[in-house]
Amino acid sequence: MNSGAETKEWSGRLYSDGWVSALGGVSNVVEPSTSEILGNVGNGNRDDIARAVQSAAKAQLAWAATPFDQRAAVLREAARLLKQNEGEINEWNVRECGSTPAKAQWELHATYEQLIAAAALTMQPDGELYPSTMPGRMNICRHVPIGVVGVIAPWNFPVLLATRSVAPALAVGNAVILKPDVQSAVCGGLLLAKVFEEAGLPSGVLHVIPGGPEAGDALVRHPQVGMISFTGSTAVGRSIGATCGQMLKKVALELGGNNALIVLDDADLDAASSNGAWGAFLHQGQICMQTGRHLVHRSVAEDYANKLVERAKALRVGNPFKDQVHLGPLINQKQRDRVDDIVRKTVEAGAKVRTGGEYSDLFYQPTVLTDVTPDMPAFNEEIFGPVAPITVFDTEEEAVELLNSSPYGLAAAVHTRSLSRGWALASRIRSGMVHVNDQTVNNEFHVPFGGMGASGNGGRFGGAANIHEFTQTQWVSAMDAPIKYPF
Incomplete structure (x- = not known):
C-alpha cells in the first residue's frame, strides 16, 4: 500500500472479486481545502451492485462455514494492517475529508479497536438452551448469519463508520457490500478493501462499490440483500426504512441528531x-x-x-x-x-x-x-x-x-x-x-451506540449488541425419538 494515487490498484476502479473497472464510470476525488483533484475512483451503478450481490451470495456460504478462529484471524490481521498503513490512510482522511491529523489518528485507532472487538465476537456463544415442556426435547435458539449485508457509510468519519458495520457483519459469517460516499471513497472504502484483501479475506466476501444514489437504491432494493446498515441523514434514512419495511428486510438506521x-x-x-x-x-x-x-x-x-x-x-x-x-x-x-x-x-x-x-x-x-x-x-x-x-x-x-x-x-x-x-x-x-459532566460526541467500541426518535430505528452498534444486529435468530428443537400425536 504505497502512497500516490497513480500507483494504486484502486485508481479509477472498485473492489468486487478483485480490482475491476466500474460499469458506472469514474468519479473524481476532490480535496475540499483546495478543490484539487487528487485522483479518481470507480463510480458504481445498478449493474455493479447486481454483479456484486451475485458474487457475495455465493461466497457467503463458504465464509459462514469457515471455523470461527479462522474468521477471527482475518479480522486481527486486518487490524494489524490498518495500523501498519496508518500514515497513508490518515493522509487520505485529511485530504479527502478535511479532517485534522489528530481527528484522523483518533478515527484510525477507534477503527482498529472495532476490528479487534469484532474478532472477539466470533468466539462468543452463538445460541442459548431453553427448557421444554416436552420430555426429552432440546430447545436451542441460535444466531445465524443474515447472508448478504449492505452497508451504506457516510463521509464524515468514513473509516470508522464503515468498519463499525463491516467488521461485525463479517465476524458472524455474513458477506458484505460496502457503498462508501463518493466524497470519502478512498479512505472510507477502497483502502479498507485493500486491507481486507491483504489480510486474506476470501474473494467475494467483501465488495466495495463507491457510488451515489443510484448505487445506494440498487443495494437497498436488491432482493438478495438481507439487511441494510445505513448511517446518514434522517430524510434518506426514512426512505430506506420504508423500502426495507415493504420488503420485510432487516434495517439498522443511525441517523441525524440535534x-x-x-x-x-x-x-x-x-x-x-x-x-x-x-x-x-x-x-x-x-x-x-x-x-x-x-x-x-x-x-x-x-x-x-x-x-x-x-x-x-x-x-x-x-x-x-x-x-x-x-x-x-x-x-x-x-x-x-x-x-x-x-x-x-x-x-x-x-x-x-x-x-x-x-x-x-x-x-x-x-x-x-x-x-x-x-x-x-x-x-x-x-x-x-x-x-x-x-x-x-x-x-x-x-x-x-x-x-x-x-x-x-x-x-x-x-x-x-x-x-x-x-x-x-x-x-x-x-x-x-x-x-x-461530559459532551455529546462520545463513542466507545464496546458500548451499544444508537438513537431514538428521528435519530434511528433502535438499532445498536457495539459489543454484544453487534451479534443481535447482524444475525437472525433460529429456533431448533430436537428429540432422540419422535413424538406420537393423537392423530
Missing part, C-alpha cells in the same frame, strides 16, 4: 464551556452527535457564553494538510451554504452573533449565537457545522422540555456539580445516549 448540552446553575463553567466547544466545533461540527443546542440556566448564561466565545476565538481554521489548525474545511459548497443559511436566518429572527458567522471558501469560522429561541432555525435544525446556539432556561423542567421538543434523540449531556442531580435529569431525557 443534540443538546444542558448547563445547570451549579455547573463548573470552565469545564462546561470546554465540553461545549469540543462538542460544537470538533471536525467542523460535521458529526451526528454534534452539540447543536446549548441550553444554559439564565443565571450563568452570560458567563458561559463569554467563556465559549473565548474558546471559539482561539481556534485556528485552515488547510489541515498544510497547516497546524483546529478546524478544516466543510465537505462541500452545498454544506457550507446550508450552514450559513441557518445562521443568517437565525440572526434575522433576533439572535446575536457573538463570534464567527463568516467564511472563506469552505472554511467556516467557529460561531457562537446567543438569544436563540425555540422558534429559530438554529434551534430546530441539525446544523452539521461549527455553530453553537445558546438558549436560556429558568428551571430544570423547562430544560428537559426544550431538549425533548426535538424529534431527534441521539445524544445529550448535562453539566452539574451534583452527580445525583445529573443522573435524575438524565432519566427524564429522551435520547439514546446521555452523558453527565
Whole structure:
C-alpha cells in the first residue's frame, strides 16, 4: 500500500472479486481545502451492485462455514494492517475529508479497536438452551448469519463508520457490500478493501462499490440483500426504512441528531464551556452527535457564553494538510451554504452573533449565537457545522422540555456539580445516549451506540449488541425419538 494515487490498484476502479473497472464510470476525488483533484475512483451503478450481490451470495456460504478462529484471524490481521498503513490512510482522511491529523489518528485507532472487538465476537456463544415442556426435547435458539449485508457509510468519519458495520457483519459469517460516499471513497472504502484483501479475506466476501444514489437504491432494493446498515441523514434514512419495511428486510438506521448540552446553575463553567466547544466545533461540527443546542440556566448564561466565545476565538481554521489548525474545511459548497443559511436566518429572527458567522471558501469560522429561541432555525435544525446556539432556561423542567421538543434523540449531556442531580435529569431525557459532566460526541467500541426518535430505528452498534444486529435468530428443537400425536 504505497502512497500516490497513480500507483494504486484502486485508481479509477472498485473492489468486487478483485480490482475491476466500474460499469458506472469514474468519479473524481476532490480535496475540499483546495478543490484539487487528487485522483479518481470507480463510480458504481445498478449493474455493479447486481454483479456484486451475485458474487457475495455465493461466497457467503463458504465464509459462514469457515471455523470461527479462522474468521477471527482475518479480522486481527486486518487490524494489524490498518495500523501498519496508518500514515497513508490518515493522509487520505485529511485530504479527502478535511479532517485534522489528530481527528484522523483518533478515527484510525477507534477503527482498529472495532476490528479487534469484532474478532472477539466470533468466539462468543452463538445460541442459548431453553427448557421444554416436552420430555426429552432440546430447545436451542441460535444466531445465524443474515447472508448478504449492505452497508451504506457516510463521509464524515468514513473509516470508522464503515468498519463499525463491516467488521461485525463479517465476524458472524455474513458477506458484505460496502457503498462508501463518493466524497470519502478512498479512505472510507477502497483502502479498507485493500486491507481486507491483504489480510486474506476470501474473494467475494467483501465488495466495495463507491457510488451515489443510484448505487445506494440498487443495494437497498436488491432482493438478495438481507439487511441494510445505513448511517446518514434522517430524510434518506426514512426512505430506506420504508423500502426495507415493504420488503420485510432487516434495517439498522443511525441517523441525524440535534443534540443538546444542558448547563445547570451549579455547573463548573470552565469545564462546561470546554465540553461545549469540543462538542460544537470538533471536525467542523460535521458529526451526528454534534452539540447543536446549548441550553444554559439564565443565571450563568452570560458567563458561559463569554467563556465559549473565548474558546471559539482561539481556534485556528485552515488547510489541515498544510497547516497546524483546529478546524478544516466543510465537505462541500452545498454544506457550507446550508450552514450559513441557518445562521443568517437565525440572526434575522433576533439572535446575536457573538463570534464567527463568516467564511472563506469552505472554511467556516467557529460561531457562537446567543438569544436563540425555540422558534429559530438554529434551534430546530441539525446544523452539521461549527455553530453553537445558546438558549436560556429558568428551571430544570423547562430544560428537559426544550431538549425533548426535538424529534431527534441521539445524544445529550448535562453539566452539574451534583452527580445525583445529573443522573435524575438524565432519566427524564429522551435520547439514546446521555452523558453527565461530559459532551455529546462520545463513542466507545464496546458500548451499544444508537438513537431514538428521528435519530434511528433502535438499532445498536457495539459489543454484544453487534451479534443481535447482524444475525437472525433460529429456533431448533430436537428429540432422540419422535413424538406420537393423537392423530
